[in-house]
Amino acid sequence: MLFAALCTWQIQSTLPPRGSLGFYNSLLVDRFAIYFWYLFLGGAAISILMSAHYLDVEDEDHGEYYALLLLSVVGMMCMAAGIDIVLLFIGLELMAISTYVLVGFLRRDRRSNEAALKYLLLGAFSSGIFAYGLSLWYGLSGGTNLAVIARAVSALNPHNPVVVIALLTTMVGLLFKIAAVPFHQWAPDAYEGAPTSITGFMSVAVKAAAWALLLRILVFGLWPLRSVYTPVIVIVSIATMTGANFAALTQTNTKRLLAYSSIAHVGYMLLAFVAMGTSALGSPGFLDGFKGILIYLLVYTFMNLGAFAVITSLRQRNVIGDELDDMAGLYQRAPLEAALMLLFLLSLAGIPPAAGFLGKYYIFLSLIESGHYALASLGVLYSLFGLYYYLKIANSMLMRAPMETERLPVSLGMRCAVGVAALATIVIGVYPEPFIRGVNWSLGIAQSPHVAAMIK
């Protein structure tokens, strides 16, 4: 915890040298990277707060857990800041391997073991495909730096089969990591089986890192190919929203339900990416889409971690606590937690004034701005599905009689985690101005000559 806080402070002090290159031009610490670093650290910090008591309950309280968590944060930071495909890949693997272990951390729990194995196999497979794509880029451009690749790619014919194969294999790797349909099958199982605190961590920090990677590669590196990949993203985003929302409707396990809901959220974010991909670089539509994704990740970090924190606190010595029925009557057992869970759920559903609305707002804003009226309408339609399954949780929480009447003991760390998440969800929702400014600041770099030159 302290370490994460210290890192945050450390970054704060290194802010002035904005956009400095390091490690033989493989690392670019720009505002984009710093924004994501804050996200990772925030997510990790809240996850650690959630974990302490939970691990104790699970009888798996080992120091390695925190080491792995922080190691994966290092990997994420490389993913957000790297502009060399080798470093990006190393970061990705560092994060992924740490997460595989964390998913299987509950050694005595068969679900956890199964989830870890499944995640490992599929993850390794997708990494292989991703590495294959990256190696093709190296072959096509003769360099591993994204700037070199971008320059080489703009000279190539975008419909050259090798280019298309390289692009598609790279995208498979990226889409797998953000868990977009049809590369999402690992997510519900891994989320359900993993320790709940890790599920929360995976659904926000790991996902944000995957998004950072995707934006780095597709926007900074392969932007000249956007006419090729944007149609693919359109199809994937529709498939993601459809598949995830329909699947979530019938879930009875809250962790699994939230897993599908997080896939659905990826679908919405992909919509914003479509808006970006169909607008000129630096145009208002592009920037609003970009902002949409960044803000969405920000609000999502808090609201989703908050929701998972409440679910984590349901785990007691003799109760697993991740079924929808375990939520029943939570209001009677822990009124404050239930009220905050309601806040998180409404925020996830995008109801103002909770923060989630702001994320949705920016996504639809960018879609309307770039003229995708049909996609926008589809998106709002699916947000209704979202509301339905979030209300299912709310209903059992607030309107059903509790199975057990004793009050739910909530540890101090957990209280802090839920409190921070709730506070952020409300503050971002009611007074978003500073946060929007923050995102604008982090995007400022995209217009500065430094990166603009890189993209060319």
Next chain:
Amino acid sequence: MQSHILSIILFTPLVGAFVLLFVPKENKDAIRWTANIFALAGFLISLPLVPMFWAQRFLPGFKFLEGTPNNWIPSIGAGYNLGIDGISFLLIMLTTVLGWISILSSWTAIEIRVKEYYVWFLLLQTGMLGVFMALDFFLFFVFWEAMLVPMYLLIGIWGGPRKLYAAIKFFLYTLLGSVLMLLGILFLYFHHHTVTGFFTFSIPELYKTAPMIPFQTAIWLFVAFFIGFAIKVPMFPFHTWLPDAHVEAPTAGSVILAGVLLKMGTYGFVRFSLPFFPAVVSHPKVQGWVIFLSLVGIIYGALVSLMQKDMKKLVAYSSVSHLGFCTLGIFVLNSAGVTGSVLQQINHGISTGALFLIVGILYERRHTREIAEYGGISNVMPLYATITMIMFLSSMGLPLLNGFVGEFTILQGAFTANWRWAAWAAPGVVLAAAYLLWLYQRVFFGTVTNPKNEKLHDLTPREILTFVPLIIMALWIGLYPKPFFQILEQPVNQIVQTIHNNSNANAPVSAQVAPAPAPPATVAVAAKASN
């Protein structure tokens, strides 16, 4: 000089909700007293608005402006910007009165989770007031959606047997409408930017640019807004959530639902659909369809009411019929129609609010709403029977009571526009008399047939108090409606004028104004001239 009266009215219930959080849960009476004090305070604080507004009733534009455009979230052009005209003034007064009455009426009706109940109710009150006060589309939308949450919980926690179903249905239906509206709002926002060069959600600003949208686009926007408002009203065929929500909701929830929430839909039509899309609403085909739906709603709602065995469901369907009159009045697009419609919205809030209270009082005593369970109630509860009669007569539109004034004005407007519309709407009045009088006859007249009803006690002073303001208002509007017409005159004429000016120009003004990089200062200046 900026007066802060609107903010004070808006946030009094919110403060009340906050204070309630610190009252211990076990002390139910303390909670009730606190909630009622804040509800009454919310009403009393809104009273000074009456003379203040009266003094400037003929002045054009929005009054009591607060805040400036874009002062809340400058990055996206949203502002905390409040202001009212005659239409929103009346609806705000209705909201504060009904909010107080509903909270007063829940004293004995709510026995479980009392604290939460009042907290949510007060939050709901703030949300509703915000909808009527907001002059910024972003702010409006936030209130519009945020208000759904307390209502959903009121139905879902304190509702009847099928409360879960009704609560989710209510939430999903209304959200469907509002998300489509959000897309429409965003389009207007970007259109405003193309025309003027700056981003703002300020409604008076959007008034200026929205009519320039070409017809082919405007019709889609109109549909997006229309669905949102029509679900809220609810117009036939979007009404199916209403009977469920009403039947399951607790009495006070029904009162607010019928009295205020439904008015948001009609308010939306008057405030947004008409001035934003004048060319679309005055297009004969669009107008014809909307009026057709209104007429179907009037007749259908009345016929279904006739068939009901459950009193609350009867009143719920009668709302569909009455709101049909309101939408009819709006879309005949002349000043008589629109004035009558707004007045009828107030009347409906008074009468139907009272009807739900009446049903609630019987329900609290007998725990059934089956009409067949009752009979001869006037023998045991004479005072109750009298008040019920007054409210029934008001609801069915008997002269000298409020309903008559509203319906008459609407029919007059409809007749001026097209006599066939008036002819089709008129049976609604007759049918209203039929289902209400028949209900009265079955419940109140005759001898007491059911022995369970022999021991019913008449109204308590608290219950009488809930009816007093409603009866006063009903008589006032019925006997001397002139002040109300005066209040509505200016805003209504302005809307009708906008439509008249734009409907002739069949080739809509294209966005030929050069996008000028306007400095932010002009936003504030421009917002003042909202006429």
